Amino acid sequence: MNNKIIVAIVLIAVIASASVYAVYQEFYATPPATQVTAQQQNPSSQPTPSSQPPSSQPTPSSTTQTATSDKSSSSSSGTQNTVNTPYYPLTVTDCEGTTVTIKSAPKRLVSLAPSITELVFAAGAGDLVVGVTDYCDYPYNFKAWIAAGNMTSIGNYWQPAVEPIMAVNPDLVFACGDGASNDAAHKLRDLGYTVIVLNPTTVQEILNDITLIGKVTERNSAAAATVSSLQTRINAITSKIADITDKPTVCYMMGTTYAAGSGCFISDLITWAGGVNAFSDLEAAYPQVSREAVIARNPDIIITSGSTNTFLTNVNWSTINAVINQRVYSVNNYNAYARNGPRFIDALEDIASKIHPELFAAP
Numbered sequence: 001m002n003n004k005i006i007v008a009i010v011l012i013a014v015i016a017s018a019s020v021y022a023v024y025q026e027f028y029a030t031p032p033a034t035q036v037t038a039q040q041q042n043p044s045s046q047p048t049p050s051s052q053p054p055s056s057q058p059t060p061s062s063t064t065q066t067a068t069s070d071k072s073s074s075s076s077s078g079t080q081n082t083v084n085t086p087y088y089p090l091t092v093t094d095c096e097g098t099t100v101t102i103k104s105a106p107k108r109l110v111s112l113a114p115s116i117t118e119l120v121f122a123a124g125a126g127d128l129v130v131g132v133t134d135y136c137d138y139p140y141n142f143k144a145w146i147a148a149g150n151m152t153s154i155g156n157y158w159q160p161a162v163e164p165i166m167a168v169n170p171d172l173v174f175a176c177g178d179g180a181s182n183d184a185a186h187k188l189r190d191l192g193y194t195v196i197v198l199n200p201t202t203v204q205e206i207l208n209d210i211t212l213i214g215k216v217t218e219r220n221s222a223a224a225a226t227v228s229s230l231q232t233r234i235n236a237i238t239s240k241i242a243d244i245t246d247k248p249t250v251c252y253m254m255g256t257t258y259a260a261g262s263g264c265f266i267s268d269l270i271t272w273a274g275g276v277n278a279f280s281d282l283e284a285a286y287p288q289v290s291r292e293a294v295i296a297r298n299p300d301i302i303i304t305s306g307s308t309n310t311f312l313t314n315v316n317w318s319t320i321n322a323v324i325n326q327r328v329y330s331v332n333n334y335n336a337y338a339r340n341g342p343r344f345i346d347a348l349e350d351i352a353s354k355i356h357p358e359l360f361a362a363p
Contacts, residue, residue, distance in 0.1 A: 087218060095177045095199045102194060102216050106172040109217070110165055111136065112184065113157055113176035116198055118341035119206070120174065123213035124222025131168045133157040138335065138343070162187045172216070174198055200340050201285060203268045207231070210342065226342065233345050234272065237352050240359050241274035248300035250275035250355060251322070252337075255306055258286045259294070265340055266347070273352035274359075275301065295320055301355060302328045305337065329354045 090102045110131035111117040117136040120129060126139075131154045136142050145151040154164040158180050165173060165188065175185035177199030185195045196216065200206040207227050214223020250270045252260035260266040261282035270277045278297040279289065295317070302311055302322040311317045311328045322328050332350040336343040353360040 090216060092196070092212060092216060094197045095205075096182075096197045098197065100194060100196050102172065104171075106194075106217055108168065108170045108172070110154060110168060110170040110173045112154070112160055112165075112174065112181040114138070114335075115339035115341040116174045116176060117142075118339060118343065119198070119209055120213055122223075122226045122342040123210045123217065124219035124226070125213055125217040128217060131165065131170065133160065157181075160184050162191070166191070166193075172196070174213070201263055201265060203234075203265050203272075203344055206265060206340055206342065206344055230342065230345050234348065237348055237360075238272050241272075241352070241356060244274050244356070247274055247276050248355060249278045249297065250301045250303065250351075251278040251294060251297065251299035253294070253302060253304045253306075254286060255304075256291065256310060257288055259289045261285055261287045265344055266337060269344065269348045269351050270355075273348060273355050275351070275355045291316060300325070300327060303331060303351065303354060304328065305331055305334055 088102055088104050092100055092102070094100055106125075106128055108130045109120060109125065109128040111120055111129060112133060114133065114136045117129070117132050118138055120126060121139050129151065131152045132142050134153055134155060135157045142151055142153075146153050152164075152168045154160055154168070157176075160181055162184050165184065171194060173185070173188055173193055173195045175181040175188075175195055175197045177185075177197040182197065185197050188195050196212075198209050198212075200209050207230065210223050210227055214220050252266050252270065254260075259279045259282075260270070260277060261284045262277065262280045263283050264285035267277045267280055278294075278299040279287065282289075298319075298321055300321050302320070304310065308328045308330050311320070311323055312326070317323050331337050331347070333343070333346055336346040336350070349360070
């Protein structure tokens with residue numbers, strides 16, 4: 001092969017290589033137009049980790065001290081706004097005037113009274129309860145839960161021991177402030193446990209405690225819904241008796257020796273049901289009263305936690321108007337009267353039907 005042919009072959013190879021390189025640069029160095037356009041239209045198509053909280057962990061729209069909602073708010077465009085203000089720590093004051101700080105969301109609650117257990121479930125925090133007393137039986141059959149290993153009994157309601165409470169490792173304990181578990185509450189606090197003492201004595205305080213429980217457990221919406229429902233049922237009673245001027249005197253008796261004074265929620269119920277509490281001048285919740293005192297008050301209606309025959313068939317009570325006119329009634333559901341919890345509304349409706357049957361007759 002002569003030199004001219006070799007040179008020609010080399011030149012052809014160089015020219016071909018240059019052409020291939022030029023095509024490579026044009027095709028691979030520049031991204032496709034469609035890819036550039038997509039990136040320009042949606043530069044944030046990959047959200048940052050902080051752009052949305054997980055749906056299972058709602059961000060509360062609240063300040064550290066005030067709780068108003070369980071969920072973070074949404075903007076007008078339909079996207080969820082992230083609220084950076086922490087819900088906890090949260091500071092509240094219990095019925096003893098003790099300032100209690102909830103440092104983080106409670107996950108394990110213990111209730112030391114049947115009425116408190118009912119309040120906790122009414123506030124929507126029942127799923128957090130891990131311990132109850134032997135006497136807690138509403139809104140569920142807790143003995144069955146305990147037998148199945150889904151809940152723990154901490155024992156007695158009156159003066160409970162602290163060891164069974166500590167054994168379930170609670171991060172929040174609701175104690176009863178009527179003397180039943182005050183001692184346990186103070187011992188637990190000394191040991192570093194977070195304890196809130198509740199003892200509502202009026203209907204408004206019962207409603208307030210439902211709100212309080214919802215607040216400290218971040219169940220504000222559920223608690224507000226319960227309070228609203230209860231208030232609607234209260235209004236249904238009070239609106240019907242609003243124009244009544246003839247209000248009979250009513251005596252609520254536990255047995256024959258204790259009556260409802262002004263210091264218990266039963267007094268509210270009698271008033272809202274269109275009656276006058278015969279012992280409203282006594283400030284105690286359930287003062288001990290003599291038969292002579294009841295006869296002297298001469299109530300038009302007696303509502304008793306026991307048997308009506310105790311009054312109707314005993315000559316010692318025969319001079320009382322309620323007995324003469326056969327207006328002695330047994331309670332429809334004793335626990336609704338005995339427990340200062342959300343079932344007060346059932347007691348209110350029961351009392352109203354007894355005081356003013358013409359307005360609240362059963363359908």
